[in-house]
Amino acid sequence: MATKLPSTDVVVVGLGWAGSIIANELTDQGLEVVAFERGPWRETARDFNIASAPDELRYSQRQELMLQTAQNTVTARNTPSQTALPMRSWGSFHPGNGTGGAGNHWAGITFRFQPEEFRLKSHLTEKYGAGAIPAELTLQDWGTDWSEMEPFYTAFDQLAGLSGRAGNLKGQIREGGNPFEGPRSEEYPTGPMRQPYGPTLFAQAAKDLGYKPFPVPSALISEAYTNSLGITMGPCTFCGFCTNYGCANYSKASAITTILPVLTRKSNFRAQTNSEVLRVTLDATGKRATGVVYVDTSGKEWEQPADLVIVTAFTFENVRLMLLSGVGTPYDPETQTGTTGRNYAYQTANSVQLFFDDKNFNPFIGAGALGMGIDDFNNDNFDHSGLGFFGGGSIRVTPIGAAPIGYRPTPPGTPLWGSNWKRQTVKNYLSSMSIGCEASSYTTRTNYLSLDPTYTDRLGRPLLRITFDFSQNDLKMSQYCTDKVAGIAKAMNPRQQVAHPMTGHWNTGPYQSSHVVGGFVMGADPKTSAVNKYLQSWDVPNLFVVGASAFPQNPGYNPTGTVGALAFKAADAIRRLYLKNPGPLVSA
Amino acid sequence: MRSSEVAQPNRRQFLSSTAIALLLGSTGRGLGETIAGSPPWKPFDASPPQTLGSGTWYFLTPDEVRTVGAITERLIPADELSISGKDAGCVEFIDRQLAGSYGSSERLYMKGPFQPGTPEQGDQFPLDPRQRYRLGLASLQAHCRETYQKAFADLPPEQRDQVLTQLQTGAITLKDVDAKAFFALVLQNTMEGFFADPIYGGNKEMVSWRMLGFPGARYDYRDYIDKHNQKLDLPPLSIAGRSEWRVKD
Numbered sequence: 049m050a051t052k053l054p055s056t057d058v059v060v061v062g063l064g065w066a067g068s069i070i071a072n073e074l075t076d077q078g079l080e081v082v083a084f085e086r087g088p089w090r091e092t093a094r095d096f097n098i099a100s101a102p103d104e105l106r107y108s109q110r111q112e113l114m115l116q117t118a119q120n121t122v123t124a125r126n127t128p129s130q131t132a133l134p135m136r137s138w139g140s141f142h143p144g145n146g147t148g149g150a151g152n153h154w155a156g157i158t159f160r161f162q163p164e165e166f167r168l169k170s171h172l173t174e175k176y177g178a179g180a181i182p183a184e185l186t187l188q189d190w191g192t193d194w195s196e197m198e199p200f201y202t203a204f205d206q207l208a209g210l211s212g213r214a215g216n217l218k219g220q221i222r223e224g225g226n227p228f229e230g231p232r233s234e235e236y237p238t239g240p241m242r243q244p245y246g247p248t249l250f251a252q253a254a255k256d257l258g259y260k261p262f263p264v265p266s267a268l269i270s271e272a273y274t275n276s277l278g279i280t281m282g283p284c285t286f287c288g289f290c291t292n293y294g295c296a297n298y299s300k301a302s303a304i305t306t307i308l309p310v311l312t313r314k315s316n317f318r319a320q321t322n323s324e325v326l327r328v329t330l331d332a333t334g335k336r337a338t339g340v341v342y343v344d345t346s347g348k349e350w351e352q353p354a355d356l357v358i359v360t361a362f363t364f365e366n367v368r369l370m371l372l373s374g375v376g377t378p379y380d381p382e383t384q385t386g387t388t389g390r391n392y393a394y395q396t397a398n399s400v401q402l403f404f405d406d407k408n409f410n411p412f413i414g415a416g417a418l419g420m421g422i423d424d425f426n427n428d429n430f431d432h433s434g435l436g437f438f439g440g441g442s443i444r445v446t447p448i449g450a451a452p453i454g455y456r457p458t459p460p461g462t463p464l465w466g467s468n469w470k471r472q473t474v475k476n477y478l479s480s481m482s483i484g485c486e487a488s489s490y491t492t493r494t495n496y497l498s499l500d501p502t503y504t505d506r507l508g509r510p511l512l513r514i515t516f517d518f519s520q521n522d523l524k525m526s527q528y529c530t531d532k533v534a535g536i537a538k539a540m541n542p543r544q545q546v547a548h549p550m551t552g553h554w555n556t557g558p559y560q561s562s563h564v565v566g567g568f569v570m571g572a573d574p575k576t577s578a579v580n581k582y583l584q585s586w587d588v589p590n591l592f593v594v595g596a597s598a599f600p601q602n603p604g605y606n607p608t609g610t611v612g613a614l615a616f617k618a619a620d621a622i623r624r625l626y627l628k629n630p631g632p633l634v635s636a
Numbered sequence: 637m638r639s640s641e642v643a644q645p646n647r648r649q650f651l652s653s654t655a656i657a658l659l660l661g662s663t664g665r666g667l668g669e670t671i672a673g674s675p676p677w678k679p680f681d682a683s684p685p686q687t688l689g690s691g692t693w694y695f696l697t698p699d700e701v702r703t704v705g706a707i708t709e710r711l712i713p714a715d716e717l718s719i720s721g722k723d724a725g726c727v728e729f730i731d732r733q734l735a736g737s738y739g740s741s742e743r744l745y746m747k748g749p750f751q752p753g754t755p756e757q758g759d760q761f762p763l764d765p766r767q768r769y770r771l772g773l774a775s776l777q778a779h780c781r782e783t784y785q786k787a788f789a790d791l792p793p794e795q796r797d798q799v800l801t802q803l804q805t806g807a808i809t810l811k812d813v814d815a816k817a818f819f820a821l822v823l824q825n826t827m828e829g830f831f832a833d834p835i836y837g838g839n840k841e842m843v844s845w846r847m848l849g850f851p852g853a854r855y856d857y858r859d860y861i862d863k864h865n866q867k868l869d870l871p872p873l874s875i876a877g878r879s880e881w882r883v884k885d
Binding site for chain 2: 095096097099101105106109116117118121124125126131133134135136137139243286287288289296297408410413451456465466473474478504506553554556
């Protein structure tokens with residue numbers, strides 16, 4: 049039996065990007081906020097000390113910053129007819145833990161989604177006709193649009209200090225930026241990063257082919273910056289211990305570098321760490337959240353009542369908490385009814401490796417979001433008539449570093465050990481590079497999230513079950529886009545190039561992307577969405593569920609910029625609309 | 637001794653370097669403080685890496701040490717490019733990893749039921765790395781005694797390579813473990829030891845980093861990012877510094 053605590057105005061579940069943004073906005077409004085975090089408190093100076101941060105074994109191999117699967121994991125299968133089995137260690141993706149969440153070990157690539165994405169189904173139907181959309185896909189509109197999203201993207205830019213160059217400033221296309229982006233109201237807060245050799249070589253080849261290269265928008269900032277909350281960050285030093293690591297330089301934007309130093313000092317804010325929320329509690333009608341129940345490290349359960357509950361616990365735990373709390377109806381792939389767990393999507397990872405004889409890339413000079421890219425083959429930036437698929441990918445060269453347990457590129461056929469292995473490893477280490485194509489993942493009827501019937505966590509609660517495989521649409525798209533990447537690679541004239549389009553089934557083993565999205569999606573229709581355009585639950589109006597769980601499908605972009613924008617959007621709706629008139633903000 | 641038991645480390649220390657000051661006896665001497673020989677603080681005080689000191693074996697038995705040495709000096713042989721994996725400290729690395737949280741899978745989801753899945757569903761074996769090594773090495777030894785009437789470590793190098801290839805391809809089966817999975821684990825850990833920071837017991841004197849041209853735990857390339865297509869020849873740096881930094885041992 050949980051011990052009941054005094055009530056508070058707002059409970060926030062999860063102190064990553066979304067939870068920290070909303071907690072900060074609502075404390076500014078004068079509300080008392082208690083935020084729960086299942087992991088520890090993390091602090092740059094202590095936890096990401098410059099002396100001990102660059103440790104590949106500890107952070108990349110043993111995954112010290114990530115959620116430990118002993119605490120919570122997922123089960124996975126490719127189709128509804130298979131038995132899902134637990135992911136006993138992380139492979140395909142890397143969920144985070146502790147304050148800052150996955151936003152501590154993220155890469156920092158921070159695109160905005162394009163205006164067409166927010167009404168994707170309508171856009172493709174208008175342009176190509178309803179019959180052109182493959183029957184396997186369950187694409188949806190977001191119930192919002194660019195004019196509603198843009199101010200919140202700008203708010204996130206200025207919080208994180210993003211580095212880049214605007215390609216479309218108030219409708220004006222600007223040389224050197226990304227011409228495919230939606231019109232932005234403000235330039236990036238900090239200038240583009242300087243580029244190492246690999247991205248520079250790629251950008252020149254792409255430009256010669258008529259494409260439009262631009263610096264990848266980066267949350268690893270290029271110069272000192274004081275953000276919208278008055279917190280100062282330092283410039284990135286290209287240390288190459290970035291993705292999978294915490295940043296010791298205060299250069300990588302995260303909740304712990306850009307929000308928590310201010311939020312922590314507010315008298316109406318309290319963080320409760322190492323405290324895992326077990327469920328959102330509902331009243332007898334099931335239409336009102338009354339708070340949350342959480343467990344501390346001793347195993348004792350506590351009930352924290354609140355007037356408003358905000359769930360910001362990463363895609364997986366957002367959906368699992370809704371399923372465990374009985375919010376909404378679980379999605380059924382047979383009848384396609386229910387919205388809790390509906391439209392789970394991923395990211396489709398493709399690449400082409402290039403091996404040279406006469407080049408030295410010094411690949412250890414790197415950062416997660418350092419690089420040059422093109423968007424000519426992303427999303428609907430190219431004509432899909434007659435191609436038989438939709439979607440595309442962000443093509444780019446982003447050297448993240450070259451710590452050698454994980455980074456040892458060799459051509460196919462190289463032995464895995466012995467003297468010949470060693471010769472090939474040494475020969476190719478400095479002189480290889482790779483062009484990535486991070487591509488869209490479009491939703492289908494049978495890709496969804498549910499509770500596992502067999503496997504439970506350490507507390508005996510069902511694990512979340514992922515049922516996912518790549519759609520035929522996405523596999524065709526991968527082949528097409530990777531061919532385009534191979535064309536650029538060929539123009540760079542390597543000794544050898546090796547294409548890796550995504551093929552076959554989704555495999556839980558090799559790392560692909562932590563961009564897991566959907567399962568509690570936003571939209572205008574409660575039959576096909578779980579939250580409205582303000583991230584407010586259709587069924588429980590004093591519950592907001594914020595994160596990439598709200599994406600109805602995933603474009604060929606990294607999700608964090610949009611997660612940040614949605615967090616500002618939800619907070620704005622609460623401050624401006626909900627508090628004046630608590631109840632549904634959109635009538636169903 | 638149960639297969640998963642581990643000798644208790646008789647001392648835990650952050651680094652084996654004698655240059656590290658321990659703040660013993662620094663209290664009760666008034667406000668003045670004499671600093672000599674080493675800085676008055678302990679590195680990684682707040683967030684230490686888990687490392688174990690040298691000079692003792694924590695998990696592997698003497699026979700296992702010999703077998704793992706005989707494996708790692710074939711996986712990474714001594715040649716014109718580097719010393720062998722064994723001489724670089726891969727056996728010490730593996731021993732200390734097995735003794736720590738990695739060896740017991742304490743951070744991993746190890747609840748049953750354990751059942752085989754599709755290739756896409758990943759590792760579903762119920763054994764932790766300690767058990768995999770203990771059973772795998774014993775099974776390998778049994779196989780070699782049965783087939784060659786010799787211990788693995790007593791086979792000539794070419795024959796060891798042959799046995800390792802058979803494990804890698806699954807051409808032979810081992811009694812208690814999956815041969816291919818066991819080989820993959822030992823290969824993975826050997827490479828980790830060879831390429832990880834030397835504080836974990838392998839990569840002696842940053843041998844693999846020097847071999848590749850990887851500068852290690854440096855944290856600032858702002859002066860180098862614009863030097864395109866140039867060989868930089870930066871001497872590598874460990875989390876523990878560089879041996880040249882030490883004036884005397």
